[in-house]
Amino acid sequence: MQRDGYQSITSSRDSCVYTSCYCEENVWKLCEYVSAQSPHLVGEVYAVFISNDRRTVPLWKQKSGHGNEPVIWDYHVILLHKSSQWGQSFIYDLDSVLACPCDLQLYAEQAFRSDQGLKPAFWRKVRVIPAEMFLKTFASDRSHMKKAGVWHKPPPPYPCIQTPESGMNLDDFISMDPSVGVGNVFFLSEFIQHFTENL
Template sequence: MARPETAYEAAVPPRPACTYTSCYCEENVWKLCDYIRSQDRYPLEEFYAVFISNDRRMIPLWKQKSGHGDEPVVWDYHVILLHVSGGEQNFIYDLDTVLSFPCPFDMYSVEAFRLDDSLRPEFHRKIRMIRADLYLKTFASDRSHMKDANGKWQKPPPPYPCIETAAGNGGCSHHRLFLPLLRERSLSPAPV
């Protein structure tokens, strides 16, 4: 599908119109993927759910809504959406950033990721990319990771039902999606 290089057209509505629940980034990205699939405007195969974490589950990201000034937010993990657009620029969709939405990949990399070389080793990030069509088919979450030891919500859950695969709850839980990422010993940069 050839598109003119003049202006990138966002694959999803403006940020305020997107389905969003704070601290449920993996579900927010699933909802973005589902919207893109329903619109049939861009090939779904151009999009990737990008899981970011590390062995210690401490990854710094800058330019986050939860941040203060130029200080990073240290998440246990974060999930963003990457559009490999086939044009000169790729784009990141992150509903938790204060950067533009979508944000050019180059800008997001510099502003939100910064370089691992400037971080202490325990903060080096590992990345797992899952093609959006596969993410929609295999991701499921019962949200149990968001409950404390007493079964109380750490953060209020989304208002919609838990995400399940078409076959019921036989899909990949968010924890199983992380296992390959956390077993790796070095950062695997996104092939963009």
Template sequence: MIPLWKQRSGCGDKPVVWDYHVILLHDSSGDQNFIYDLDTVLPFPCLFDTYIEEAFKSDDDIYPEYRRKIRAVRADVYLKTFASDRSHMKDSSGKWLKPPPSYPCIETADAKMNLDDFISMDPTVGWGSVFLLPDFVHHFSRRKETKGQ
């Protein structure tokens, strides 16, 4: 579960608690990285540090067992490996919870469905790297820390 603030589905200043949430991180060569989140009310794209402060906020006020983890997967790896048959979009009787997208399901030569491998926060499962939120921020923030801050 991942609480996020500044979401279109949110109510006031309360977080939305997603079972998982997908964002795109543009790891740029410039002064700032950017986050693309289709569900945020923040600018699109949003400066990385702004998104972290406004949407993720801090883990300091969250019980340790609920502290956020992020799986970062390179775009080229994601495009080669991700597969979804949309079964997660159906109820237990097989009916759509919401109308599915009009485009075909995404599959690879090796898989028709591996969404669980992407949303698992077990670093031994799936692709990419799993970060605790503070480690993710430290790794991708371009903010220059100075003594005394």
């Protein structure tokens, strides 16, 4: 369970920069906030992309879910804080009905659940990118949210996130091919074990 006294590394949930269906940008903005407001902690923060080769990943306890049914995303992005002070990892998921932040173990039990019992097509993988690297390398022109020139969901009000090298590399982050992009790719169970035991 979450330890008493842990202070959120972001602003309050209601005041976080948030746009529905743009989870990758929401997490980028969270990383940007930590980098600016708590630079001594940014080395403990990671962007976590959840997907698989078929881009069909179930997650429970999502705001867009219905009852106890999972939401099937093509991908989802959350923030992980591996707190050296508390010896514990915390998840920030602005799309979840769980607490934000939420202890990783609790999030794993309620939102991830287990790949056992799921068809292999739904098994989850994660790509873990240090926040500083994510801020320097991620770019999106939001074209994946347009169809025939029409927005599938309204875009964030701020300009597109770009780097000097790229205007759009979102697919490299969603890919679970370890030879592509930045960061480290884990099977879901490996990710949970790594960030709950290696503190």
